[in-house]
């Protein structure tokens with residue numbers, strides 16, 4: 711469907727992120743879900759940003775199911791909301807820091823407190839900011855001063871990933887990741903689905919029930935399913951099935 715997704719396990723993704731955070735500036739981690747794939751189909755600039763990422767996580771169960779159905783045996787879902795705190799904790803264990811950017815004012819501070827208390831992370835700074843160009847100088851000053859190993863950006867998709875791609879060179883941070891609602895979860899502002907629901911593959915339904923205003927965004931799901939079916943039919947006819 712035009713978007714690269716890496717079929718990694720959670721442990722492989724964590725190890726790769728810690729390696730990237732130790733490397734040169736500019737590695738971008740994206741969290742691909744069906745909405746991303748549908749948006750990328752309409753916006754080639756967003757598609758190129760996703761495909762240029764250092765690591766593209768199978769963030770949603772729909773992506774994992776689709777890959778398997780199209781013949782690529784993805785091992786598991788790797789949710790950014792699980793991986794980001796683990797990366798922050800892994801960096802904290804070796805004395806390295808993260809910077810939390812975005813979410814509503816006050817949320818990143820609460821998220822930082824949770825990351826430090828529950829995951830052993832070290833937060834070098836937090837700032838609500840915004841993806842508007844006018845805010846960039848202030849953000850850049852704060853981030854450069856903090857010099858974190860990783861920058862988590864919660865501006866919502868696709869804005870957060872377009873923003874990271876655009877400003878990556880100017881920030882000088884080794885690992886940057888768009889984290890969507892993760893800071894809200896860590897801050898206790900939103901609740902994730904219970905683990906049993908996550909494991910059954912229905913976290914998307916949980917979010918639709920809890921956040922019904924998301925229905926418009928979730929219209930991407932039937933569009934994604936239709937595109938996957940078309941792709942499978944194309945694959946079968948090209949193999950003469």
Ligand code: UDP
Pocket residue numbers: 812813814838840841864865866867889890891892893894
């Ligand atoms: N957000 C922000 N600035 C913006 C748009 C969004 O800080 O201009 C934040 C919002 O407060 C939330 C996060 O971006 O904390 C992502 O929210 P969303 O519901 O889009 O997350 P997702 O569904 O992608 O996990």
